[in-house]
Amino acid sequence: MGPLVALLLAIVFFSLQSDRFLTGQNFSLILQQVSVVAVLAIGQTLIILTAGIDLSVGFVMALGTMVMAKFAVELGLPPLLAILCGIAITSGFGFLNGFLITRFNLPPFIVTLGTMNIAFALTQIYSKAQTVSGLPEAHLFWGNTFRLGETVFTYGVVLVIILYLLVWFFLSETAPGRHLYAVGNNPEAARLMGIPTQRVLLLTYTIAGFFYGIAGWLLISRTSVADPNAGQTENLETITAVVLGGTSLFGGRGMILGTLLGALIVGVFRNGLTLMGVSSVYQVLITGILVILAVVADQISKRRN
């Protein structure tokens, strides 16, 4: 409930401050602006539910976008195949994270710190630090628009909402989804119950990598180029969205839809403060305060249980 209240309060506040805030078009815009982080944060949420963490998010996505762009533009692969190759690369990185964590029993923080650097370096080497433009239609698909009444939406926004609903269904209605919670709550108990904990973890990181690929596709649809310097701040932005959304960093407790609200809270503050003409420093300040509040709320609810 916390993230929903925070989001509604922010919306009420900015509506009173600026008459341009509470319009369908402005909300469509905020959704477009948070879509990339929101999809990355799906992967991050799944991982944090297992009591893990992934620092490689942004750079793995950037590597995926580079592969999608260069395979199509320079190698001349069919666009959809190039996109699939990009998603395969990011899923492969997810698999690598999961493999190292489960096989050698390593802490996720350290493993993903390593793969974060590897992914960044590979992107720089492969792209020679150059932006790739002139992408085919398929790469830009999610940037196409449609109208609902007066408001213009992108297909990308619809994709984000569909992905969240699918993952929500997976987590709350299927056995593997509940296994994921069990592994995050108490891996030892989960193992004794006969849940294949190692396989659950390996799959979680791989699926997260798949979502980073989708996020990369959304990113190039939005910016129309593949940028080697993308993904610099996304790891912390996704963790912020997950925490604001009420998912516990200790694993086993949280809701995927909260993460979407968390991403929206950050987007609403950025947009609203710009409309008010307030310096972006205050957005950073408020984000910091909200993160602390979210963690405090998490601890209090943990004690109650």
Next chain:
Amino acid sequence: MRRQVVLGMLAVGIVALGLVTAQNKTPYIGLITKTESNPFFVKMKEGAQKEAQKLGARFISAAGKTDGDNASQVAAIENMVAAGVNTILITPSDAKAIVPAIQKARAAGVQVIALDSPTDPPDAVDALFATNNYQAGVLIGQYAAAVMKGKKPIIATLDLFPGHPVGAQRHNGFLAGFGLKSFGPESNELARPAEVVCMADTYGDRAKGQTAMENCLQKNPNINLVYTINEPAAAGAYQALRAAGKEKNVIIVSIDGGCEGVRNVERGIIAATSQQYPLKMAAMGVQAGVKYARTGVKARGYVDTGVNLITKTPVPGVSSKDVKFGLENCWGQ
């Protein structure tokens, strides 16, 4: 206590090593940039490498991880002094925090030259080879004023991030060049006259530039002039303007003069940009390093490596170069 003695001896040893190697007359030059990935610094490194080869100097380079990563730069200075370079060329990520490390290097007999942006205080280094960022802003401001003659300016500024001197100098220079109320080159604060209806940060990043412009258009759909901190931010702004169907009647001006940026001037996406010359900065830095190694004479003070306004449509009263010149002298791909 014993550990401190050992560490002290080690430090003395390193300094002594530095002194010994500083008198060794083969020119050995180190370059430390802000990041490995920014094309501006890639070009700078290329320029320094080429010049070092030409003059028969040894050359090493290092960089921070991100813009603002001071710790990596400090480590790079220490390692290069230990490796025995005679001259360090550095683009400081954090103008203040880097100063103690530079002082240690200079005490060890190494010549330190800042490239592209100054240290704080400026005399913490032997010399500064840089573009005058304020002047770069003034040029595009003057250009925009001449183009908008008689029209009421409704301005959005897409800036860098809070507290960065280069961001402030370009922003304030642009406003001063346009003839609006602004601060001088020393100020680190962004001026905000009434004509500026929206200010947003881009971190010099294309996607964030797009987001910033989208939000500014929400705030005021009649914006007719956009100042951008660099050309990726300008490309992002154009993307947002085009999505809103406003790209035809909005003027975008920018700073940097990267090849992709100059091509965007050619395409009519950016009206004008102030071009800087990282190759020249790097080459001059290496020349100064070679001179110091061979003669013991250090470079001194501030050398302006110059900016040129690049545009397809020159205006009277503001001197500019054409796109052809821009492409011949640009950096990046």
